[in-house]
Amino acid sequence: MSLVPPSAAARARSRVQSPQEYETLLARSLDDPDGFWRDQASALTWFHAPANIVEDDGHGEVTWFSGGRLNASVNAVDRHARTHPDRAAIIGAAPDGTLTTWTFAELKARVGRIANALVHRGVRRGDRVVVYMPTTPQAAAVMLACSRIGAVHVVVNPAYSAETLRERIEDVGAELIVTADAAPWDRQVLPLKRRVDQAVAGLSQVRCVLVDRHQAVPVSMTAGRDHWLQTELQRHRVACPAVWQPAEAPLFIMHTSGSTGAARGMVHTTAGYLVWACTTFRYLFDLRPGDVHLCTADLGWITGHTYALYGPLTAGITTVLVEGHPGRPDRGRLGALIDAVQATTLYTAPAVLRCMRAAGDAVLARSLRTSLRVLGSVGERLEPDLWQWLHQEVGGGRCPIVDTWWQTETGGAMLANLPGALPARPGYVGRPMFGVRPVLLDRDGRRIEGEGSGVLAIAGTWPGQARTLYGDHAAYLATYHPHPGLFVTGDGAHRDAEGYFAITGRVDDVLTVGGHRLGPAELEDTLCAHDAVLEAAVVATALPDGGEQITVFIVPAPWATTPADDLRAALVEQLRLAIGPIATPGRVWFVSGLPRTRTGKLLRRVLRHLCDGGTRPSDDDLADIADPSVVDEILEVIQPDRLRQRAD
Ligand code: WT7
Numbered sequence: 224m225s226l227v228p229p230s231a232a233a234r235a236r237s238r239v240q241s242p243q244e245y246e247t248l249l250a251r252s253l254d255d256p257d258g259f260w261r262d263q264a265s266a267l268t269w270f271h272a273p274a275n276i277v278e279d280d281g282h283g284e285v286t287w288f289s290g291g292r293l294n295a296s297v298n299a300v301d302r303h304a305r306t307h308p309d310r311a312a313i314i315g316a317a318p319d320g321t322l323t324t325w326t327f328a329e330l331k332a333r334v335g336r337i338a339n340a341l342v343h344r345g346v347r348r349g350d351r352v353v354v355y356m357p358t359t360p361q362a363a364a365v366m367l368a369c370s371r372i373g374a375v376h377v378v379v380n381p382a383y384s385a386e387t388l389r390e391r392i393e394d395v396g397a398e399l400i401v402t403a404d405a406a407p408w409d410r411q412v413l414p415l416k417r418r419v420d421q422a423v424a425g426l427s428q429v430r431c432v433l434v435d436r437h438q439a440v441p442v443s444m445t446a447g448r449d450h451w452l453q454t455e456l457q458r459h460r461v462a463c464p465a466v467w468q469p470a471e472a473p474l475f476i477m478h479t480s481g482s483t484g485a486a487r488g489m490v491h492t493t494a495g496y497l498v499w500a501c502t503t504f505r506y507l508f509d510l511r512p513g514d515v516h517l518c519t520a521d522l523g524w525i526t527g528h529t530y531a532l533y534g535p536l537t538a539g540i541t542t543v544l545v546e547g548h549p550g551r552p553d554r555g556r557l558g559a560l561i562d563a564v565q566a567t568t569l570y571t572a573p574a575v576l577r578c579m580r581a582a583g584d585a586v587l588a589r590s591l592r593t594s595l596r597v598l599g600s601v602g603e604r605l606e607p608d609l610w611q612w613l614h615q616e617v618g619g620g621r622c623p624i625v626d627t628w629w630q631t632e633t634g635g636a637m638l639a640n641l642p643g644a645l646p647a648r649p650g651y652v653g654r655p656m657f658g659v660r661p662v663l664l665d666r667d668g669r670r671i672e673g674e675g676s677g678v679l680a681i682a683g684t685w686p687g688q689a690r691t692l693y694g695d696h697a698a699y700l701a702t703y704h705p706h707p708g709l710f711v712t713g714d715g716a717h718r719d720a721e722g723y724f725a726i727t728g729r730v731d732d733v734l735t736v737g738g739h740r741l742g743p744a745e746l747e748d749t750l751c752a753h754d755a756v757l758e759a760a761v762v763a764t765a766l767p768d769g770g771e772q773i774t775v776f777i778v779p780a781p782w783a784t785t786p787a788d789d790l791r792a793a794l795v796e797q798l799r800l801a802i803g804p805i806a807t808p809g810r811v812w813f814v815s816g817l818p819r820t821r822t823g824k825l826l827r828r829v830l831r832h833l834c835d836g837g838t839r840p841s842d843d844d845l846a847d848i849a850d851p852s853v854v855d856e857i858l859e860v861i862q863p864d865r866l867r868q869r870a871d
Contacts, residue, residue: 238509238643245644245654252657259658260287260686263502264494267537268302269293270467273494279684283704286471287495287686294465295370295474295497296334299536301465304331311541314515315360316560318407318547325360327539330367332461333360337368339459340452344399344431348373348466351395351476355379355388355415357406358522358546361435361452363532365401366522370474370493373466377476377488380523381406381413382803385421387486391478392422394486395693398430401452403437408804409551416442470494476693477525479631480742481702482731488693489525489631496634497537499687503635503656504534507625508568508597509642515594517543517566519557519575524739525631526601529687530570534635549575554582558590565594569617572602572738573609577768580612587616597642599625602738604726606769610649628652628726630712631740632703634687637661638724651723658685663718668706671718678730679716680709732827734763736773741806743827749801750775755783755790760817762827764810764834767867772809774834776857779813787813810834812860816853823849833857836865 239245252259257276264273274290303310308328315323325333346352352374356362362378369376377395379388392400400423406413416434420443423429434442435452444451468474474496476488508516516535520526522544535542543564549557549571557579561569579587598618605613605626614624623642629635638661640653655661662670663677671677688710692699703710715727734741743761750759758778763771777794785793791811798806818829826848829840839858845851858865 239506239641240643242645245641248657249655253660256658260498264288264291264498266501267293267298267494267497273470277684277686281708283700285684285688285690287492287684288470288498291470291494292467293470293494293497294467295493295533295537296338296367297371297465298497298501299367299370299533300327300331300334303327303536303539307539310539311515312536313360313363314541314543314564316543316545316564317359318552318556320556320559320563322563323360330360330364333364334367334371335461335463336456336459337364337452338371338463340433340455341368341374341399342372342463343455343459344433344450346372346374346399348468349375349472350399351375351377351397353377353379353388353392353395353397353400355381355400355402355419356435356522357381357403357408357413357415357437358527358531358544359403359435359437360544361403361437362522363544366475366528366532368463371463371465373468373472375473375475377478378523378528379478380521380803381415382408382521382523382805384799384801384803385418386801387803388418389422389426390486391488392426392429394478394488395476396428398428399433400429400431401433401435403435404442405438405440407438407547409548412438412440414442420445468493471690475528477528477631479525480733480740480745482733482742483744485698487698489689490691490693491634491687491689495686495688495690497533499635499685500529500534501537503687504530504540505538506641506657507599507627507636507639508570509623510538510540510568514567514596515541515543515564516568516570517545517561517564518570519545519549519572520570525634526570526572529635550578550582554578555586555589558587558592561592561595562590567594568597568599569595570599570601573600573605574602574737574770576600576605576609576613576617577770579617580609581768584616592617592619595622597625598622599627601627601629601636603735603771604650604728604769607649609769623647626652628714628724630714632689632710632712633681633685634689637681637685648723651719651725653724654722656685661716661718661724662709663716664706664709664711674718674720676715676717676727679712679714679724679726680706681712682709684710732762734761734771734773736763736771737805739805741773741802745802746773746775746798746806749798749806750777750794752801753790753794753797755780755785756794757781758817760825760827760830761808762831762834764831765836766809773806774830775808775811776817776830777811777813778815778817810861810864812857814853814857814860816850816856818848818853818857819850820847821849829854830857834861834864
């Protein structure tokens with residue numbers, strides 16, 4: 224066995240000290256990608272070092288580090304268990320304030336046992352395992368156990384419904400599911416096992432369900448199919464040999480939303496993703512030995528995968544996992560947690576920060592937060608006044624703020640204001656991460672040079688790029704590679720004279736709510752399934768505090784007799800049941816028609832424009848709309864909100 228140990232030099236280089244150093248490193252990463260990424264890859268432990276660094280045909284066929292072999296769990300756990308077994312690997316923060324700490328040595332043993340249990344239940348290399356669990360150390364161990372045996376984890380956020388869960392189980396053809404009896408969430412208890420039962424009813428592909436006894440609530444167990452995880456683990460040894468995966472072997476699939484209703488399972492690879500997670504993590508947070516990293520994301524989102532699990536653990540840093548809502552049951556929860564674990568780096572989303580800010584200064588003053596050194600944000604725009612609040616009130620004016628732009632598809636941060644390297648600019652997500660060539664395109668797909676606004680695309684490739692959409696490579700190419708040599712992001716952006724980027728929002732109709740993406744079609748299909756609904760349109764609209772809410776327009780069926788308030792309540796419930804609490808709309812309006820083109824295409828941008836306080840479009844602009852009178856009706860219906868918006 225030719226184990227290639229990580230090079231100390233590569234691991235120490237995690238800090239950029241000055242703008243000049245940033246420019247030098249960026250230039251090197253772009254001019255000599257082979258050299259740059261060979262260095263970065265040497266921070267990992269390989270069974271075989273890669274033969275090639277990157278191959279890219281310019282049309283969406285990409286490989287990174289081919290010829291190399293490695294295992295993600297060995298990189299995240301074993302090598303640290305060998306060098307510093309007693310260092311905390313994971314601190315699990317339960318909603319009731321309880322902390323559970325697992326050292327690297329303990330984590331290794333737990334991962335090994337679970338991996339053996341999975342093998343015993345028939346999981347083989349390449350099999351997809353669906354994980355439907357709260358964000359606990361146990362869930363992290365299940366993910367790492369999958370990667371240990373070369374199985375592909377497919378984590379579904381516990382906030383998603385049985386219906387969404389079933390779609391994803393079917394999409395990836397999973398035969399085994401790991402879940403928990405139930406999970407606490409924002410004053411409720413989510414019945415995870417019951418939802419799994421509903422999701423797999425009649426699905427013969429699912430042979431086995433392993434259930435983590437987490438809340439000790441009664442659940443029904445189907446003989447022959449369901450087994451308690453705890454009982455399984457007692458039967459297995461801690462030692463489990465790691466499967467040495469080829470570089471391009473899939474590590475996990477993470478679903479995301481697009482404009483159409485179909486689930487998109489983005490496939491991330493073992494080597495490229497891991498090198499990207501580790502490299503970006505170290506540069507983003509200016510790491511030092513002994514750091515404690517607190518990322519508030521659920522493991523069921525890509526942020527949880529990259530910056531709560533693989534990034535920190537691969538870099539050997541203690542990671543704090545937050546179970547449930549970071550601002551519930553008490554809005555002072557996050558501040559108290561920062562103090563309790565002495566977090567040095569905090570990575571969170573504007574939605575969480577707004578919730579903290581709304582709780583008021585007195586709640587914030589209950590914590591000290593003096594351990595914090597770097598503050599990071601992701602998921603949606605960190606508007607300048609929230610930036611200032613974060614900087615002054617949360618960080619006491621001491622901590623650099625790293626706003627990061629990326630997507631499920633990119634695997635890790637692509638644009639960021641690296642702490643120490645670049646002067647901060649509130650409202651901007653900064654400059655490219657090493658190895659990233661952002662470009663702006665005009666409406667015709669032509670590149671815009673210098674200062675300007677357009678659609679954000681990435682030229683070439685980077686290691687963390689998702690390679691395909693599970694089971695539909697043609698759709699992957701059509702969606703992301705309409706132009707040769709470019710990956711198209713779906714976001715609009717502005718670049719200023721110094722090369723700083725600001726994200727202006729999605730150019731398609733995909734909603735970003737609370738920092739997460741939802742496809743309008745998923746919600747509209749659910750609404751139209753109701754008898755009383757003829758047509759539905761869903762858009763994200765601005766809230767006065769800088770956030771966004773889901774706004775729904777319903778054209779009731781002519782035969783509908785349900786009173787409006789009852790129908791509204793029923794539709795909200797239907798969305799929550801079919802998609803999950805994240806799909807709860809802020810507004811449901813009833814109208815007699817929707818703005819459509821003459822060919823029947825729904826013009827969601829017109830709805831957004833009107834809801835966000837925009838003026839009535841001119842007659843010229845209305846020419847596209849088959850029946851312009853719907854615009855006047857909509858303006859009248861939403862008038863109360865528009866008045867309120869102007870008052871703010
Ligand atoms: C979309 C990606 C990446 C993990 C979290 C969400 C929006 C992301 C920012 C930011 C403004 C942002 C974009 C992007 N977004 N970060 N810093 N500023 N907008 O992952 O669910 O794949 O959503 O979130 O619109 O395309 P995702």
